[in-house]
Amino acid sequence: MSSKNERKKSLGRGLSSFLDVESFENIVERNKDESNVNIVTNIPNSIPIEHLVPNQSQPRKTFDSDELNCLAASIKETGIIQPILVRKNNDFYEIVAGERRWRAAQIANIHEVPVLIKELTDEEVVKISIIENIQRVDLNPIEEANSFNQLIRGFGYTQEKVSASLGKSRSYIANSLRLLTLPESIITFLKEGKLTSGHARALVGLKNPDLFAKKIIEERLSVREIENIVKKGIAENKDKVKRKSLIKKDADTLSLEEDLKMALGLKTAIEHNEATGGGNIVIKYKDLEQLDIFCAKIMKT
Secondary structure, rough: OHHHHHHHHHHHHHHHHOOOOOHHHHHHHOOHHHHOOOOOOOOOEEEEEEHHOOOOOOOOOOOOOOHHHHHHHHHHOOOOOOOEEEEEEOOEEEEEOOOHHHHHHHOOOOEEEEEEOOOOOOOHHHHHHHHHHHHHHOOOOOHHHHHHHHHHHHOOOHHHHHHHHHOOHHHHHHHHHHHHHHHHHHHHHHHHOOOHHHHHHHHHOOOHHHHHHHHHHOOOOOOHHHHHHHHHHHHHHHHHHHHHHHHOOOOHHHHHHHHHHHOOOOOOEEEEEOOOOOEEEEOOOOOOOHHHHHHHHHHOO
């Protein structure tokens, strides 16, 4: 198993290929015009805190108040050690990486913050924001899934490319994206930390995932326990279908099915319930032409 440092190193290598950003020297060379050089600088600047605005593409939407207060206390004592990465956006500076520091600085009543100003495209801003949060392991499962989805839908990334760029397996990306198919109530549980991604993955594709989710929370079930419950339920449903298909039909029912088949030109099955006296007639067609013929016959009668 790889160590934490090795995982970070892997993510770091992925960052360069993920961003595909020019080196600082190349950017400065490209911006030789003096009016433009100050926009791309490797030297921290101090900017009034009110001149910074959040990045709308920031994948992390929730900020823990206790963590912010702890960070604010640290900033008040030692200042902001790592500058906030920003890009110029009209009269303001849009935060690319470091929104937590910016929020905590406001709590600490800091009036100016150190920033690094870079000239970045919208795509680069999104990718840097995602990388920073994933490396810090700050995102909840839904925020992380939305980040992957943003790259795929917004910038045409494949799951393979996201996987290679982030140093995460292809199955990890696919399983993460599957969480977005769950009902909003379960997504809320994930955001609030009441369910883990492991719990949620076991609920994908179920008819009543909400009932299982409440059971997990109320009974504090482990991922393994809920997986066993789901597997058992699926197996029982298969047995019911199998038993139903094995029920023998009497000669009269089979004869009637054959008569309907001859009259309609389509395979017909009669599902009669002896207990209630009712049932279903199932008529199967293989293509739209057969359906049209059937409808024409029904309309004439």
